[in-house]
Amino acid sequence: MNILHYFVGFAFYFGAGLSLIHDAVGFEDAKQRVHISDQWWIWRHIIGTIIFLLGFILQYYTHRGFALLRKTTDGHVVSTAHYMPCGGFFEYVSCPHYFAEILMYLSGCLILGGKSYTWWLLCLWVVTNQILTGLMSHQWYQQKFENYPPKRKAVIPFIV
Numbered sequence: 586m587n588i589l590h591y592f593v594g595f596a597f598y599f600g601a602g603l604s605l606i607h608d609a610v611g612f613e614d615a616k617q618r619v620h621i622s623d624q625w626w627i628w629r630h631i632i633g634t635i636i637f638l639l640g641f642i643l644q645y646y647t648h649r650g651f652a653l654l655r656k657t658t659d660g661h662v663v664s665t666a667h668y669m670p671c672g673g674f675f676e677y678v679s680c681p682h683y684f685a686e687i688l689m690y691l692s693g694c695l696i697l698g699g700k701s702y703t704w705w706l707l708c709l710w711v712v713t714n715q716i717l718t719g720l721m722s723h724q725w726y727q728q729k730f731e732n733y734p735p736k737r738k739a740v741i742p743f744i745v
Contacts, residue, residue, distance in 0.1 A: 597710070600707075601707055604701075604703040604704060604706075604707060629696065630696055632695060633695035634692070636691070636692035636695065637688070637689050637692035637693070637696075639688065640688030640692065641685070641689060643684070643688070644682050644685035646673060646674075647674065647681045647682040650672070650675065651670065654668045654670060655668075667729060669726065669729075669732075676734075676737070677738065678719075678737060678740055678741065679719065679722055679726050679737055679738070679739050680719040680722050680740050683715035683716070683718060683722075683740045684719075684740050684741055686715050687711060687712055687715050687716075687740070687741075690707065690708045690711045690712075691708055691712075693707075715740060716739070716745055719740035719745075720739045720740070723739035
């Protein structure tokens with residue numbers, strides 16, 4: 586891993602955590618009155634949580650699929666070569682883990698009610714970063730594998 590990539594990732598995740606604290610009720614303005622709703626789970630919380638869980642599950646199975654390209658199920662590395670991933674969400678996109686990351690962050694916008702400008706900026710960064718990185722990975726796959734599926738998109742199924 587490139588050291589610059591490591592530091593950008595570290596700074597991003599540190600900042601993401603701080604942004605949630607910054608936008609939390611009572612942190613931004615000490616004079617702000619807190620109103621607690623009697624509806625703890627409203628429709629956007631439920632839908633946002635479902636989208637987050639779907640993204641989480643997709644990301645898990647994608648990373649598991651990557652690991653199985655090189656390892657046996659008991660964890661022994663059998664190859665260090667690159668293989669074309671296939672099956673599951675790989676049939677639609679080259680980088681389903683990037684799509685899953687986008688889903689998880691956008692679900693946060695829904696859960697927060699779209700009122701956190703800081704979270705919207707985080708989402709803008711995640712969407713931009715994941716799509717650009719996905720396009721580069723997609724191009725690499727196309728160059729590396731002659732039989733790469735021509736209809737497979739980079740990150741977002743049927744779109745990009």
